[in-house]
Amino acid sequence: MEEHGYSGLPVVPYIRVSRVGGRDKTDGYISPKEQQKAIDRYAEYENVELHAPIIEENVSGGSLEGRSGFEQAMTMVDRGTAGGVISLRLNRIARNIRDAIDIADRLDKKNARLISVSEKIDLGTGTGRFQFYVFAALAQLELEQITEQWKVSVGQAVEKGIHISAAVPFGYLKGEDRRLYPDPEAAPSVKEIFKRRAKSPPESWAAISAWLWEQGVKTGRGNEGFSRSALQAIVTNRAYLGEAHYVGKGKRGKEPVFDLVNPKAHKPLVSATVFERAQPNGETAERNGTLTDQTLLRGILTCEFCGHRLVLLGSTDRATGERMANYHCARDHADGKCSQPVAIQARRIDPVVEELFLDRLSAYSKKPRAMRVTNTALLVKAEAKLAEEEAGLASWLAQDFIGIPQKLVEKQKAERLARFSAAEEALKIERDRAQVGAEIEKGDLVERWPELGREERNRILRAAIDRVVITDAGGKRGRGAPPPEKRIKSIAWATGIVG
Known part of the structure; x- marks a missing residue:
């Protein structure tokens, strides 16, 4: 290690997996346990001292934003308590060239190392840095291809009326074909919620919640009592119009990249008119009826x-x-x-x-x-x-x-x-x-x-x-x-x- 001028401090094992719907297989999914074993074998062979691993699950590598675990590892490097970061593959750390350059510069300033077990990359040499950027570019290309494949797959699912989300809207049941079907027990309650909110003036959230309580209606999770936010989530969910809807997000997880809608995916519980009339329209907290x-x-x-x-x-x-x-x-x-x-x-x-x-x-x-x-x-x-x-x-x-x-x-x-x-x-x-x-x-x-x-x-x-x-x-x-x-x-x- 000294030939590269590294500090000799323990490095931080960084382990990340993406579990986004059906992307596990296409994303080359390797479990955290398998990643940890590979890193341990490398560290033992190369005589590299390790910190406790930092593991992030259900986190995309498309951007550094929102990856608190990786930022924790880099902060340890900045503070001088860690000598670098080690991962199984480069794409666990960066999947676009811009992030790769930023990470390399940040580590270089602290004379810290970045170790990729599979690609055998060493940032201590010019060749190593070149390899790092090449692999980062390839990782970015791979991510873009995966995203495009995911878009095609999701588009086909939405076209078939498949409900993609794991959460099933209250009032519906998911069939074996993964489409939504009205729940004979809960659907009437959903219709009544919309009906009461579509009145002029609309019935208060508190009154609707009280009515549901009196009727013994439980939430989709089996809990008693519907909160204001839960009721608002129901009346703003376009699934009750019969829509299957999926919005793909950009690298920052904010701007939509693609918006897929099937307006006739399943049987609606409310009409478009009632749905529009029931919308909150930026209302403020309800007032009591004293006056x-x-x-x-x-x-x-x-x-x-x-x-x-x-x-x-x-x-x-x-x-x-x-x-x-x-x-x-x-x-x-x-x-x-x-x-x-x-x-x-x-x-x-x-x-x-x-x-x-x-x-x-x-x-x-x-x-x-x-x-x-x-x-x-x-x-x-x-x-x-x-x-x-x-x-x-x-x-x-x-x-x-x-x-x-x-x-x-x-x-x-x-x-x-x-x-x-x-x-x-x-x-x-x-x-x-x-x-x-x-x-x-x-x-x-x-x-x-x-x-x-x-x-x-x-x-x-x-x-x-x-x-x-x-x-x-x-x-x-x-x-x-x-x-x-x-x-x-x-x-x-x-x-x-x-x-």
């Missing part, structure tokens, strides 16, 4: 000056420290800013509108049945509109979008989803109105009203009232502010409910 529980007129009040629905915000009562619910115009809207945004306390306006509704309901109930208005035409129209928007959205999603700018695709997608949501909300309102109309026909709603919960009363009010237009307070506050009934500019009652 919501204080209000009756959610989705009913509108601003006089811009026509937009008022949103719910909270404030703190200075005297009591109590949290209060307030209706506010958001001011900044997609179609511009509101010139004079309004706001009003829920505890002031809610009782006023509620009393107006009950008075109107009482008078309406006393009308002869022949004078009451029924309007099933609006329900039929709303159903037809939703079917039209759903068909249009599904047809649009089926396009390949080749050559269309991504920003334009996202804009069109947002517009179509907005139209679909509006049609869905309109149908929901008409169905609620039909149901509320039937309840009113019973003639006892006024008497039962005090017994109803806040959510039920809100549902009935939203069915009975199209909108309540709120004007501003004229810059006055406190005792000088106008009473809430004076803040009501107009009320549009729904046809067929109470007049």
